[in-house]
Amino acid sequence: MKTIALTGNPNSGKTTLFNRLTGSNQYVGNWPGVTVEKKEGLLKKEFGEAVITDLPGIYSLSPYSPEEVITRDYILKEKPDVIINIIDGTNIERNLYLTLSVIELGRPVVVAVNMMDEVNSTGGAIDCDAISKELNVPVVPISARKDINIEALVRTALSCDKAVDLSDKIYSDDALIAIARIENLISEECKRCGLPLMWTAIKLLENDIRIIKQLDLPADKQRAIDDIARGFESTGELGDRETMLADMRYKFITNTLVRKHVVKPVKPGGESLSDRIDRFVTNRILALPIFFLIFSLIFYLTFGPLGSFFSNALDILINDIVSQAVISMLTSVNAKEWLISLVTKGVISGVGGVLVFLPQIAILFFFLSLLEDSGYMARAAFIMDRLFRRFGLSGKSFIPLLMGFGCSVPAVMATRTLENERDRRMTIILTPFMSCAARWPIYALFISAFFEEKRWIVALGIYALGIVVAVISGIVLKHTVFRGETVPFVMELPTYRLPTLEGTVLQLWDRVKEFLLRAGTLIFTMSIFVWFLSNLGPDLTVVQTENSIFAHIGRIIAPIFAPLGFGNWKASVSLLTGLIAKEAVVSTMGILYGLESSAAESGGLVPVIMQAFTPQSALAFMAFALLYVPCVSTLATIRREMNSLKWTAFTVAWQLGMAYLVSFIVYNVSRLVI
């Protein structure tokens, strides 16, 4: 089967095209060896047979950003049969820069000029045939959003099999001579590393640190290359090789392609719609009020009446209707009592306890993806950058941190948009302090037990505590571990676009599916595991919970938590199972406190909790639950994204330390106050 790779700038409509090409036949898989998930899908049947790989949205193939390295490594190693390079017709000049870099990689390329409908309707024009002649690759005008010309694109891609070489057209004679001389020097090493000769030579001339490292040339050859590069630098006025080569590419784009074959849209009144929206949204005075309004609204809808309504409805469905039905069914077939207990108290309450958050997570992610698709997220980063820099972060950290309120796993993955390692690490460490949706039931339980009349104050307070701890951590880390220069911030502010329902729904479905999968596998297994540990003694016979394996473990670790006010074994064990999933804290408490009613139904737990905790220890417990190490899924993601055991360990240590410290302070201060 043919393999087609999809590349393009961020905001070029790549995801929309991917959805058009694959329909619902997509799956997310792990990229072997690298730290990124790739999205793959089968081409829709009516189009033909091929596997489509969606590569990360990038601006170039520089050696500095992880996503760009991934893309070029993928193309070089996996050698897809053809690459579809999607470019934004309304922003063609910069988009074509990536096109030239992709063509250089030596695979067959088809260029898809997207958003042609928009180009035409604003009075612009792009002569795709002429550009195709200049580039020597097929250029197909499309509109992914309006589903125009997609079939022609696929047909072209499936029949395209020749790679082209544009170097003669792009580079100056001096550059070409330098490239040829480097080629002569490195042909052997290139073959050994399996790299395309010409491309590698260009990269060496550009001083590409990764390629230099990968080739590991003998010192004399490296010196010879440096000499060639110096000679090349002296031929131009710009003075350095990177700028000179980039300049030639841009000159080729402007002089040969854009100036001759593109008519730029005549802007009516000089301002585009985007500019007019931005007059308000990033306005010096209005920006912040609009910002807070948008996010308050989202949080209100997610955790307020709308989200609670759906969660409660689901709760009743699972814990009353389904649970009762299962009990009566099991009773009718004379099932053993322990089996009924395992199924209802273990599985249904464990998995159900997680499922009830599905509506809230879905609502939050629905709004986040709306904001992301519309282009507002970049504005939020633009507005917040100055503020975030004080905490050692960048405006771009805003998006991952915000997603952290939904689920830390996608949030940590979203840090990939930060090109700088230091910013990325810092953001990853701080993201789990944003209270994810799975921690809400813990607060809900304790609030119902102790702070019913101050419900909103305590709830907001706990979320604020997470943010405050993140800010303090940021400031401390900035001046200690991450000391050094501030890193640059360069970010595109994409044109506002109306999100498509289809795109939003597909993205939402991806997240929901992942969540359901987790509930169905990890949480399911864990619930059974917890049930056994809390019902079996060390000799593996059925015992009272008081004598279970869990009780033994819990009694060992409980003293650690004594200074925090909750040094009892049940609380300790709940926190331990919370490592597997934060939702499990409440469901474990349900199982441990041996309730008749279901564990997830917080109402039933309330009286028991009121006996086991004091208001002060409840606050300390909530603070600890908020701040301590996130669940294993998040930890696994952090490990993968950090790509370093040392940094993962540091993250865990930092979070545990903060949790213990803050919880201790909360307990002791509240004892004085309340």
Added chain:
Amino acid sequence: MKLTNRYQHTLILRSSMLTKLNGLEVKCLKLLKTLKDLKPGQFGIVTELKSKGPIKRRLIDMGVTPGAKVYVRKVAPFGDPIEINIRGYELSLRKEEASHIIVQSCSSEEGK
């Protein structure tokens, strides 16, 4: 910091020049400034990048190369970063980065 100081005071280019931008004759001043010193609503032509390493590469890749026309659109609410229009799209960058980009400040009736 050294760079900023050096270019804060505008340098004098040898001759004034006329440049064609978007089919429009615009007069570019003899003065060289940093991009940071341009006010919202002003525009200029990039003449040199003083940045180093990854950030330089990133700027180049984003189209901030000598000869490109930049228009400063606005400053963020907290005073940093700035938003510029270059090669037909909107780019935001911090003043720190902008202070390493040398531009020739231009004037024209089509500035906005």
